[in-house]
Amino acid sequence: MLEPKYLQNVGDDLEKLYQELATEILVDIAERIKLNQDAMTSTTEYLNNKLKQLGLQQDWINKRLAEILHTSEEEVDRIMRQSAYKSIRDTFDRLEAGGYDTSGLEFSNQIKKGTSALWGDIQNLTRTTAQLASDTFMRYYDMAYLQVSSGAYSLDQATANTIDKLCREGLTKVSYPSGAQRSIEAAVRLAVRTAVNQNALACEKTVIDELDINLVQTSAHMGARPSHAAWQGKVFWVNYPEGNYENFYEATGYGTGAGLGGWNCRHSFTAYFPGISEDYNKPVNSRENDRIYQMEQKQRSYERNMRKWDRERRVKAAAGLDTTKEDYWYKYNKMKLKELVDASNGYLKRDYSAEKIGGTKGRPYKPVRRPKKRVSSSPSYSSLGEIDPKKYGDPENLNTTKTIFTDERAMHIKERHPDIYDLVVKHAKDILEDPDATYLEEGREDTVWAVKQIESDSGKSVQMVIKLSQGQENEGKYNSVITAYTIRSRRIENKAKNGKLKLLYKK
Structure with a gap:
């Protein structure tokens, strides 16, 4: 069963990704209006430049969305798998304590179904973001031109007025059939939290129905x-x-x-x-519950206000406009939030990542600029050892026996499975080179499970997942550790019985 605190914070990284995206889009629009205001002195120049800038904006957005979708897909898969197994792990312990046989229970289809549904929602929201960006750009670019062409405002005044309104209103909101409207990041948060909980509950319901x-x-x-x-x-x-x-x-x-x-x-x-x-x-206590509910709602309100003013000052700063008002209101809401938390007698806790766009705790305030293309660097790693091909299915197209353990994957295991991190680091080489058994997972021909019982009295084995370097497209790459966690022998036997695993080697 997922804890309320877990559900409150699940998907935070995805939400912040789209928070940052929405802010980058507004900054981009503000910069284009500011830099191209001279083109608004004649109708011909205005129309030609509007189409040119719209094309440039769409090219940039499409590249940015491609990056975000790549990150989002991996994160959606991780969240759905982790939350489902986190939910049912304790249920299994209670079932087995009550004498129930859990060996026949299988959740992979439900997890795939839930993951596919959430990923579809995220893709739709991402496509919607591209359309919202184009609509917002054209609306505010037209607004600046109309103010200049009317003769009522100078170029600088029209630019300042337009960007000030852009800051207040932001991107057009996502509309729902019910008539409700939400910002893109709020829509992502709602989609993730709802999908995660419904997927975990569907797994729990499967246990209840089948037993x-x-x-x-x-x-x-x-x-x-x-x-x-x-x-x-x-x-x-x-x-x-x-x-x-x-x-x-x-x-x-x-x-x-x-x-x-x-x-x-x-x-x-x-x-x-x-x-x-x-x-x-x-x-x-119902009265105490209502009091806490109101306090939490007030905390969320202050956090939303802080993100709002943080976004506005970033957009204005990008256009070279004064941000004194935005800085003042950001600090004011920060002060009120601190007073609320201090008065809660320890019940409320500050969530600093929710107080700024993107959750960049400790980063000094500065204007957000259009991201430049990053030059990727090779991840740092340590050589783990050499695999024996015969113990790993003796694949014909294996490029190397050398296996590495990257710092990024080690940190992944430390964050996701902290209870076994020290055990994995200490015994990783032994698991790799002398496994009790290895298995090939259905549909993942390039990865192998290396399983070894490290502590005989625990009743569980450590499973380390190895990605093999195979084929011409992976020449020059080493085999590498993907993840590691504990697993019951009964679960392995059940998966093998159902055709989900193929035994490659047994000691």
Whole structure:
């Protein structure tokens, strides 16, 4: 079951990516208006330059969006896999403690389905961003020209007026069928949080359905919206009436947008076993819950205001305009936020990454410029050892036996699986060169699982995933470690039985 705090922060990196993109687009528009204001003195020059600048802007945006989509696709896949397994890991422990056999449970299809749906939403929002950028550019470029051509304003005055309005209104918002409108970054945050929770809940529901479990319990947290506070932390029946419990679907609204797992919801549920499961039904004072809810809403409001003023001062600075007003209001909201957090008696915590565009904590304020093409550098790595081809399926097109462990992948394991990081670093060479078994995963012919039991009393083995350098397109590249984590032997056996894994070698 995913914790409310996890759901509150999931997808932060994606949201910040699109926050930064929206700001870069506004900065780009402001720079184009400022640098091309002389072309607005005649209708012909204005029209010709408008089309030229629109083309240049679209070229830049298309390249930028291609970069963001590449990063987003990897992040979406990581978030969905991590959140699903994080949700069901504890459920499996409770099931096994209650005598249930979990070996036949499989979630890969559900995870693929959830990942595909979220990725489709992100792609649609990205395409929408390109259209919003073009619409915004043309609207404000026309506005500056009309003010100049009317004779009521000078070039400098028209430019300042237009960019000031551009700062206040920003990009056109994303519209929903319900009539609601959200900024592009808010739309991304909503899509990620909702998809992650619904995917994790679908996995939990699979467990409940396949094992014929009837009781579930919802999570609880202070500051829940009033309509959800009424049912949080309680036990419900799912398939048939039992005891004094209420109907899960009727009470929580699960499956609807306004109910559990719906829009922006941070609640989860999991299988409940009397006497075994942790009791989430802790008393929550309704008045205290409402007070905390209002405080959290006020904190989010101050954070939104700070991002708003941070964006406006960046856009104005890019056009060479005075930012005194924007600096003042940014500091004012920062002061009010600090007062609110200090008065919460330790309940509220500052989230510094939410107080600036892109979450760049500690970076000095300076105008945002159009990103220049970066020259990529080779990632630093350490040589790990040599694989024995016979233990790795003896692939005919293997380029090398040398295997590396990059600093970036080591940091990935440290962040995602901190409980086994030291174990992996200490035994990585041994796992690579002397595995207990190796497996080829279905659909991933270039990666091999190297599995070894490091601590015999743990009941689990460490699985290290190795990407093999194969074929002409990978000549000159080494084999490399992708990730590592612990896995139960029963899960490996089940995957092999279902054809998901092919045994290559066994010690």
